[in-house]
Amino acid sequence: MRESVCADDAERLIKGLLNQERTALARTITLIEDESPCAEEILKEAFRHRGNSKIVGLTGAPGVGKSSLVDNLVSIIRDEGSTVGIIAVDPSSPFTGGAILGDRVRMRSRTTDEGVFFRSLASRGHLGGLSRHTGDVVTLMDAFGFDYILIETVGTGQSEVDIMLYAHTVVVVLAPGMGDDIQAIKAGILEIGDVFCVNKADHPGADKTVSVIESMLELNKDWKWKPPVVKTVAAEQVGVEDLLEQIKSHLEYLRANDLMDKRVSRSYRASLEENIRRETVDKVLRCAIKDGVLDVMLDEMLKGKSDPVTCARELVRKYLCGKEI
Ligand SMILES: Nc1nc2c(ncn2[C@@H]2O[C@H](COP(=O)(O)OP(=O)(O)O)[C@@H](O)[C@H]2O)c(=O)[nH]1
Ligand SMILES: [Mg+2]
Incomplete structure (x- = not known):
């Protein structure tokens, strides 16, 4: 029925x-x-x-100005006559003003501009993971036919890096004077950045941050595409045209070198993994919670009558094996 x-x-x-x-x-x-x-x-x-949208990811620590950049990029993209879908996977901390800026784009998309569609995804799902739906929402927006899809996420953990795998072009956003975050870059984000953006270039130390990134990029001599480092002041709409130009250059580079398929298959792989997790881990947990089995098992573990290995195996057998999923 x-x-x-x-x-x-x-x-x-x-x-x-x-x-x-x-x-x-x-x-x-x-x-x-x-x-x-x-x-x-x-x-x-x-x-x-799907297959017609240019998919661009922006990642970086909270407060560096990702939402402000998105806001600026949307204006330029619209001025060019292109349409844009925006996915914000962002906890929108009240301390960074992220929610307010998100609201600005959201308001434009709701009121006057048919060429803009904004959606924020809850970053923590009910099972505790990061939004598992990003790949699906990208697929929908692509099928809908936006010229651009912009994905904003806070680049602090592995899951956020994983979300960037859905993008053709990854923009890593930094701000001057962020010693710790330069360290964070070393731990994984450097590898996924296609374009680097030093925002808040009105703050002291922007050139220093640019040269630190450039010297780190120098260490990799194998770049066929050497990621450009762009300075912006999103709060004053400075440098964002240049940022968009660099994004377009990267997309062009992918196309000219037959590398687009590689990027696309990277995103399909991420989507596949996302779906497998949903069909297995999420499904088992959901069923176990619904049936109350999870609570019983946790209780047994507390009483020393069982352990996570045994329980996990039991749950997988109960909810996955031999059943149509
Ligand atoms: N001085 C300065 N402030 C900026 C700039 N870009 C953004 N901001 C401010 O930085 C704060 C955080 O920006 P937001 O775009 O929400 O950062 P997000 O958390 O990375 O999305 C806001 O108060 C912005 O107004 C900039 O280029 N210069
Ligand atoms: Mg934000």
Whole structure:
């Protein structure tokens, strides 16, 4: 019964999505976040229609100015007549003002501008992981037909780095005087950056930060694409055109060197992993929570009657093995 209702709904939403109806897009994203079975059909169909968007990720520590940059990039992209979908996977800390800036883009997309669509994804899902839906939302926005998709995420952990795998071009954003974050760069982000952006160039030490990044990039002699380092003052709309030019150059480089497929398959791989986790780890935990089995097991562990290894095996056997999933 549920299936047939779902099928109708899915068909209508797919049609709407491909007709660039924003309500259909918004509704489908909600279905995905709710992990509704209807979302699956839509996603399968949407996947067949993706492949035209330029997907750009922006990552960096909280407060460096990612949302401000996104806001600026959106203005320039719109001035060029292109459309843009924005995905913010950002806890929007009240201390950084992230929420307020996000609101600015969100307001524009809700009120006057049909060419902008903003969606923030809850960064912590109910199972405790980082948003597992980013890849799916990228697929939907791509199928919808935005010229650009911008993904903003806080670049502090591995999961955030993983989200960047959905992008064709990754922009790593820094601000001057961030000694600790230069260390963080060493721990993984340097490798994924295609373009580096030193924002808040109105603050002292911007040139120093640029040269630190450049000297780190020098260590890798194998670059076919040497990531450019761009200075911006997002608060005053300075340097953001140059940033967009560098992003476009990188996309052009990928295309000219037949590297786009590699990037795309990187994102498919990330999507695949995301889906496998959802079909296994998330499913087992969800079932165990729903049935109350998890609480029972935790209690048994507390009483010394069981252990995580045994319980994990039991849960996998109970909820995955021999069952249709
Ligand atoms: N001085 C200065 N402040 C900036 C600049 N860009 C952003 N900001 C401010 O820095 C704060 C954090 O910016 P936001 O874009 O929310 O950073 P996010 O957390 O990385 O998204 C806000 O108060 C911005 O107004 C800049 O280029 N210079
Ligand atoms: Mg932000």
